[in-house]
Amino acid sequence: MMTTALLSHADCLDHEVPRDHPERPGRLRAVLRALEGRDLLRLDAPQADDAAILRVHPQAYLDALTTAAPGEGFAAIDGDTWLSPGTLNAARRGVGGAIRAVDLVMDGTAQNAFVATRPPGHHAERSTAMGFCYFGSVAAAARHAQDHHGLARVAIVDFDVHHGNGTQDLVQDVPGIAFLSVHQMPLFPGTGDPSERGAFGNVVNVPLQAGDGSAAFRAVMERAILPALDAFAPELLLISAGFDAHRDDPLASLDLDEDDFAWVTEKLCDLADAHAQGRVVSCLEGGYSLRALANSVAAHVDVLIARGK
Numbered sequence: 055m056m057t058t059a060l061l062s063h064a065d066c067l068d069h070e071v072p073r074d075h076p077e078r079p080g081r082l083r084a085v086l087r088a089l090e091g092r093d094l095l096r097l098d099a100p101q102a103d104d105a106a107i108l109r110v111h112p113q114a115y116l117d118a119l120t121t122a123a124p125g126e127g128f129a130a131i132d133g134d135t136w137l138s139p140g141t142l143n144a145a146r147r148g149v150g151g152a153i154r155a156v157d158l159v160m161d162g163t164a165q166n167a168f169v170a171t172r173p174p175g176h177h178a179e180r181s182t183a184m185g186f187c188y189f190g191s192v193a194a195a196a197r198h199a200q201d202h203h204g205l206a207r208v209a210i211v212d213f214d215v216h217h218g219n220g221t222q223d224l225v226q227d228v229p230g231i232a233f234l235s236v237h238q239m240p241l242f243p244g245t246g247d248p249s250e251r252g253a254f255g256n257v258v259n260v261p262l263q264a265g266d267g268s269a270a271f272r273a274v275m276e277r278a279i280l281p282a283l284d285a286f287a288p289e290l291l292l293i294s295a296g297f298d299a300h301r302d303d304p305l306a307s308l309d310l311d312e313d314d315f316a317w318v319t320e321k322l323c324d325l326a327d328a329h330a331q332g333r334v335v336s337c338l339e340g341g342y343s344l345r346a347l348a349n350s351v352a353a354h355v356d357v358l359i360a361r362g363k
């Protein structure tokens with residue numbers, strides 16, 4: 055009897071941001087409220103230890119963040135990215151939750167998992183926190199899957215509307231990890247051109263344009279992302295699940311809705327069934343309209359639940 059795991063932690067509400075910042079604690083409350091009553095194995099996301107973070111970030115970076123973290127109030131990293139007293143604990147829950155989720159699907163406790171944590175992680179580069187992100191959670195989980203579970207091929211699919219420059223930075227020169235991203239361009243962070251292909255052709259970037267909707271999204275998934283994923287044949291599929299490509303999202307201009315997120319989840323689960331014994335770990339990234347985020351997460355997780363039985 056398999057199941058879908060949900061990993062989260064109340065500490066992720068304690069990453070505070072200045073007034074009117076879009077990446078706010080209410081996002082996680084809305085996500086968890088949307089998942090109330092669902093048939094999920096609910097577990098605390100543990101804090102990642104230093105070793106897990108140091109698989110993808112240097113010690114000097116971890117030390118600098120730790121030193122910069124304020125005892126009260128805020129410390130600015132850039133205009134978007136702030137440290138509050140609870141930020142690094144929350145970010146460690148994101149890394150630890152993703153890693154624990156990998157362990158759960160690898161040992162058969164769960165068929166698949168959703169990691170509902172904040173701050174997000176996919177913009178954090180090796181030595182640069184940016185774009186509301188501090189630690190590369192999904193990249194750290196992929197490296198853990200290699201080191202701890204001996205997997206030869208791990209894929210990360212990122213459908214957040216923003217390019218996952220951080221994840222790309224952390225895995226583009228790592229043999230055995232593929233990173234595939236569909237995102238709006240031009241848009242923050244400015245990277246994600248198709249010419250960025252990784253050291254081994256292990257990076258696939260597929261930009262969409264402002265105004266593109268369901269048809270364009272599904273076409274590039276069918277034409278580019280899914281065939282590349284099929285050819286790579288991952289033993290584990292990780293998803294950077296951002297829901298800011300929703301038409302109601304205030305930070306971007308794609309025109310997707312809940313049905314598109316359900317559709318892409320089905321397609322990714324099909325690929326995971328074909329190559330990875332159905333093993334999928336999905337990690338929350340962006341999504342800034344609370345209503346669109348809640349509805350989209352519910353649509354995404356409902357597919358994971360149906361496919362995890």
Ligand SMILES: [Zn+2]
Pocket residue numbers: 214215216296298339340341
């Ligand atoms: Zn985003």
